[in-house]
Amino acid sequence: MKDYNFCFVVIGFGQKPSYATGVVRTLDLNQTYTKLIKPVFDELGIKCQRACDMNVTGSIDQVMIKAINESDIVICDITCLNANALWELGVRHALKKQHTILISDWAHLKPTPPFDVSHHVILGYEHSPEGITDDEAARFKAELKKLVENLENNLLTSDSPVHDILFPEAGSLFGKKDDGPPLEPFSSIMDKAESAKKKKDWALAISLFDKAKEYTEKNLAPKSDLPFIECRRALCTYKSKPNDIFVLAKAMAILDALAPKDTTDAEVLGLSGAINKRIFEINGDLKYLEESIWYYDRGFSLVQDYYNGINAAFMLYNKASVLKTKGDDEWEDAKTDADSMRNKVLKASLALESSDTFKERGDAVWVLYTIAEAYNYKGDTEKQAAYEAKAKEVATATGDAFAESSYEEQKAKIEIIKTNLG
Numbered sequence: 001m002k003d004y005n006f007c008f009v010v011i012g013f014g015q016k017p018s019y020a021t022g023v024v025r026t027l028d029l030n031q032t033y034t035k036l037i038k039p040v041f042d043e044l045g046i047k048c049q050r051a052c053d054m055n056v057t058g059s060i061d062q063v064m065i066k067a068i069n070e071s072d073i074v075i076c077d078i079t080c081l082n083a084n085a086l087w088e089l090g091v092r093h094a095l096k097k098q099h100t101i102l103i104s105d106w107a108h109l110k111p112t113p114p115f116d117v118s119h120h121v122i123l124g125y126e127h128s129p130e131g132i133t134d135d136e137a138a139r140f141k142a143e144l145k146k147l148v149e150n151l152e153n154n155l156l157t158s159d160s161p162v163h164d165i166l167f168p169e170a171g172s173l174f175g176k177k178d179d180g181p182p183l184e185p186f187s188s189i190m191d192k193a194e195s196a197k198k199k200k201d202w203a204l205a206i207s208l209f210d211k212a213k214e215y216t217e218k219n220l221a222p223k224s225d226l227p228f229i230e231c232r233r234a235l236c237t238y239k240s241k242p243n244d245i246f247v248l249a250k251a252m253a254i255l256d257a258l259a260p261k262d263t264t265d266a267e268v269l270g271l272s273g274a275i276n277k278r279i280f281e282i283n284g285d286l287k288y289l290e291e292s293i294w295y296y297d298r299g300f301s302l303v304q305d306y307y308n309g310i311n312a313a314f315m316l317y318n319k320a321s322v323l324k325t326k327g328d329d330e331w332e333d334a335k336t337d338a339d340s341m342r343n344k345v346l347k348a349s350l351a352l353e354s355s356d357t358f359k360e361r362g363d364a365v366w367v368l369y370t371i372a373e374a375y376n377y378k379g380d381t382e383k384q385a386a387y388e389a390k391a392k393e394v395a396t397a398t399g400d401a402f403a404e405s406s407y408e409e410q411k412a413k414i415e416i417i418k419t420n421l422g
Helices: 029-044 060-070 083-095 134-149 186-198 202-217 223-240 245-256 266-283 286-303 306-325 331-353 364-378 381-398 401-421
Strands: 007-010 015-018 025-028 048-050 073-077 100-105 122-125
Touching (some): 007 060, 007 083, 025 029, 060 083, 083 100, 100 134, 122 134, 186 401, 223 266, 245 266, 266 306, 286 306, 286 331, 306 331, 331 364, 364 381, 381 401
Parallel strands (some): 007 048, 007 073, 100 122
């Protein structure tokens, strides 16, 4: 096999929405990179990176174009039909005639991919919201490895429709020492921010997510990652001082830029519901209780998101409790709605737990705590305790103090509601 200098990977960062199946799915593209691509090139001894993994001192756009131009191999993942990835594919086709490999999850190849790439060979793989299975990873890696090992034997001398349009060389990217210290890679900042969030170090997490936002504003990271960053900034802001109504208003203001009333993003809806829930708990204004229910219910109805669903149930039980305390006969209707939502969430969550890939999910601890909470509402203390134990084991193994404390905090509130409802 030829000695290739570098493989640059064009791919979205983190979780991205997919609309290919007609139902909104959230796919973790980091899994595609870590499970399907990087292991192959590590085994072949070829350096492999995404733009977000690189140390940069200038605009990430310039680094990205130089990497696209100078890399012997480029892998381009068009899953979710990411606008940035498709644009970068066009740049590669304009600059280089060979060794551009297209990949995608199967859903975006059925019935056909976008016309402009439909005549290219595209390697498909199975990617579900639950992740990529080990069996699928093994199958795909073997196929990709074989393709790379035989690139030089391809009968076609070009895989680019515009290979004769060449960009002038402007100095080597790899191995060059730029003036001044390199900036920390975007992916490193995001990893540190997520770690701080899990440890409930809100001040550190906020500062790191603020820094990540600056990267997008200065074109040092893709602007398509900004909604996820803003959600994390809002979350950490309201968690930092959950009883300060001004801080809660600040967190909601962060989300306002993401149009929470119009969005189909389950995380934006969940956070909006959580902030309104907290405001209601502080001032008792039923307007915020109803707002919270609206956001949570929409988040569950759109994508069957268990987090939104279990919190919708909690707020409906809360509503029933308030109405009963006030002597309003409609409390029974609210409780019926809560029971119905609880049952739907429990069914969806148990289905997630029963999947073969459940242990590979990054949110497994939250699913388990959701099941435990649903059994709490049902009064099934034995199953509640069993799932609490399962969740705590996962939380301890992953160092997720945030998940455990959030569950215990809500559990204490549930006891008060259950007492009021009798």
